[in-house]
Amino acid sequence: MSTTIEIRNLNQYYGKKQALRDINLTIETGMFGLLGRNGAGKTTLMKVIATLLPRSEGEVTVCGRSTLRAQEVRRIVGYLPQDFSMYPNMTVYEAMDYLGVLSGLSKAKRRQRIPRLLERVNLQDDRRKKVKALSGGMKRRLGIAQAILHNPKVLIVDEPTAGLDPEERVRFRNLLCEIAEDRIVILSTHIVGDIEATCEDIAVLDEGNVIYQGTVSDLIAMAEGKVYSAEISKRELELLKKDYLVTSMLTLGNNVMARFLAEERPFASAKLCEAGVEDAYMYLMHVGRGEYGC
Amino acid sequence: MLGQLFVRECRQTAKSLIYWLIVLILIFDFTTQLGEMEIDEEPQPGQESYGYRQSEDPDIIMRSTLGQLTEEYVRENYTTYPIGFYKNVTLNEKDDARIGQILEETAGIAGRESAEQVREEWYAAQNGQDSADNMENMMYQEPLKVKPADGLTYEHFTELMDEADKILGGGSNYGKEYREKNAQVPMTYEDAVKEYGALIEEDRLTGGYARLFCDYMVIFLGILPVFLAVTRGLRDRRSMMQELIYTRKCSSLTVMVSRYLAMLVMLTLPVLILSLNPLLKCMSYAGKAGITVDMLAFVKYTFGWLLPTxxxxxxxxxxxxxxxDTAAAVLVQGAWWFIAVFGGVDRLKGGMYGWNLMPRHNTELNWQGFHGGFAQLAANRLFYMAAALLLVALTVFIYSQKRKGRLHIRGKILANRKSKS
Structure with missing residues (x-):
């Protein structure tokens, strides 16, 4: 039995608007990051894989099962949407139990798995708490627990860290990495830091196209030798912004420490820096597409 | 899976505020209408009244209808039910004059003063010294009857009454459907004994009271379940839980059928519990009177009469x-309920069930009417059950399509609104 997700020549339309353009991807066990701007088509792609949208053209198979056979795919896929909640009057345990029944789990399996999963997402002490009383972070953790309740081979999580505080975000990323040890986890996000901390393989989507597919280190390599920093005055900063893509700024009194992308050293005081994922992503999205004349 | 989901859906319903409001309304309906219900005693000779029955005698129909016309002509306003809705009609001078002419032609009463005199004399004759204006007494008096004019044929009478009905905009006491119902005649002791006999022997007491119980309950059960169905349907979207459920293994048929069954059971349960009250009253009476009751009558009628609704x-x-994905069903059901309620106004006594969503039988008696109209009633109830199952099947189809990202009509409506604005 295949353990990969195969996407071949996928095109997706909303009426006349094309949301995905000729997507070809192979996703294997482990964390897989889907990066892109808001509206790039990440959610659409994940909904197609999760059988929530009928594909317009192309072929999508999940562990050897076509998404046309929705019920078969649903047995092996866990999905955590970007915006979700649960019946507010249910307790954490009741909500898990209800979704467990919908997943076809027997009473014995539910009794065995639910406490274990709640323990894993650190919600065991809150199992009698009503869903409406949970914080955003707790709700997200409950979301993950429900998504892996039926022990799916594939877990799809859409923007899971949006709105979480830094501590919750780190905890959440770690949790995803643990889960990805023995299954495919697709993490969609526009937060580069999430990808950097969790994924080895990624795809970058832009306007429905896959503009990059490969490892994070290869992506970083694309920006090596093109990231510079310089301490300049605030007036010079405005001139710098016109010609180069500034990726970060740190105010130092009257001056600014600017980090920017350039094909070659633009001026003598500019220092070459080690590229990060964010630099590489920005390079890919802007400089590589000729939006800046460097 | 269906059983486990069904139990959880029942639990969810039991936690829903709207459900308990529905239960409270049903209790209110029951206590106000049947809370102080008393079991009919066997008719005894020499009773003051045995109630009324409808007569098919043309002379009685004419006298009763002309009595109604005289009453309303004197009052200068007329009660009508065009398409089943109550309406108070006041005529213009020309139409009022024509009604006066019709009254003169059919009853020989010329003008309003003469009509008033006829009315005064009728009530004075019944009460001796009491005036006809003594409304309190009028409630207990026999309604005004007026002798038809000499030589008036029933055919000509019906023609003129049809004209009067047309002038009044239809649905008046003079149209074909209603004028025959004006002819209520007092039941004799023999009539009453026959009716009571049917209640005891054919209905075994509880059958008759179960019909009366259903008559009151069906009015509210013709509208209340829609609120439960709508809130349940919208709960997934409001709780942002749709996608979590859509991506589960469970089939759309199981999800929808478990919800439907849970709602039916949770709505039927309070009705069955409420029916215990009249059942116990019947049993208590039957014990004293030495009658054997049908213990399951209320259950049978609840399932046969109320459940299809x-x-x-x-x-x-x-x-x-x-x-x-909206509460549009409340509006649609509200309109249907209104039509059904008023459509049943003239069929309260039972026996004429037609295709009304809420068949009426507002008496524990009239077993004959029930028996005569049973085939029609059975067809009615089976039709609504079949229609319900068809709607559930369509709901399952829509739900399964929505799970696959199709048929999101709400999204299309909103997109259309945005594009227009």
Missing amino acids: VMAVTALGMFLTELT
């Missing part, structure tokens, strides 16, 4: 909510 209303609520 609950099924149809719930299914329509589910279907429209799933189709539109």
Whole structure:
């Protein structure tokens, strides 16, 4: 039995608007990051894989099962949407139990798995708490627990860290990495830091196209030798912004420490820096597409 | 899986505020209408009254109808039910004059003063010294009857009454459908004994009271289930839980059927509990009178008479909510309920059930009418059950399509609104 997700020549339309353009991807066990701007088509792609949208053209198979056979795919896929909640009057345990029944789990399996999963997402002490009383972070953790309740081979999580505080975000990323040890986890996000901390393989989507597919280190390599920093005055900063893509700024009194992308050293005081994922992503999205004349 | 989901859906319903409001309304309906119900005693000779029955005698129909016309002509306003809705009609001078002419032609009463005199004399004759204006007494008096004019044929009478009905805008006491119902004649002791005999022997007491119970309960059960169905249908979207459920292994058929069954059971349960009250009253009376009652009559009537209505209303609520993702079903069901309630106004005594969503039988008696109209009633109830099952099947189809990202009509409506604005 295949353990990969195969996407071949996928095109997706909303009426006349094309949301995905000729997507070809192979996703294997482990964390897989889907990066892109808001509206790039990440959610659409994940909904197609999760059988929530009928594909317009192309072929999508999940562990050897076509998404046309929705019920078969649903047995092996866990999905955590970007915006979700649960019946507010249910307790954490009741909500898990209800979704467990919908997943076809027997009473014995539910009794065995639910406490274990709640323990894993650190919600065991809150199992009698009503869903409406949970914080955003707790709700997200409950979301993950429900998504892996039926022990799916594939877990799809859409923007899971949006709105979480830094501590919750780190905890959440770690949790995803643990889960990805023995299954495919697709993490969609526009937060580069999430990808950097969790994924080895990624795809970058832009306007429905896959503009990059490969490892994070290869992506970083694309920006090596093109990231510079310089301490300049605030007036010079405005001139710098016109010609180069500034990726970060740190105010130092009257001056600014600017980090920017350039094909070659633009001026003598500019220092070459080690590229990060964010630099590489920005390079890919802007400089590589000729939006800046460097 | 269906059983486990069904139990959880029942639990969810039991936690819903709207459900308990529905239960409270049903209790209110029951206590106000049947809370102080007393079991009919066997008629005894020499009783003051044995109630009324409808007569088919043309002379009685004419006298009663002309009595009604005289009353309303004197009052200068007329009660009508065009398409079943109550309306108070006041005529213009020309139409009023024509009604006066019709009254003169049919009853020989010329002008309003003469009509008033006829009316005064009728009530004075019944009460001796009391005036006809003594409204309190009038309630207990026999309604005004007026002798038809000499030589008036029944055919000509019906023609003129049809004209009067037309002048009044239809649905008056003079139209074909209503004028025959004006002819209520007092029941004799023999009539009453026959009716009571049917209640005891054919209905075994509880059958008659179960019909009366259903008559009161069906009015509210013709509208309340839609609120439960709509809130259940919208709960997934409001709780942002749709996608979590859509991506589960469970089939759309199981999800929808478990919800439907849970709603039916939870709506039927309070009705069955409420029916214990009249059942116990019947049993108590039967024990003293030495009658054997049908212990399951209320259960049979609840399932046979009320359940099809609950099924149809719930299914329509589910279907429209799933189709539109809005509360549109409340409006649709509200309109249907209004039409059904007023459509049943003239059929309260039972026996004429037609295709009304809420068949009426507002008496524990009239077993003959029930027996005569049983085939029609059975067809009616089976039709609504079949329609309900069809709607559930369509709901399952819509739900399964929505799970696959199709048929999101609400999204299309909103997109259309945005593009227009």
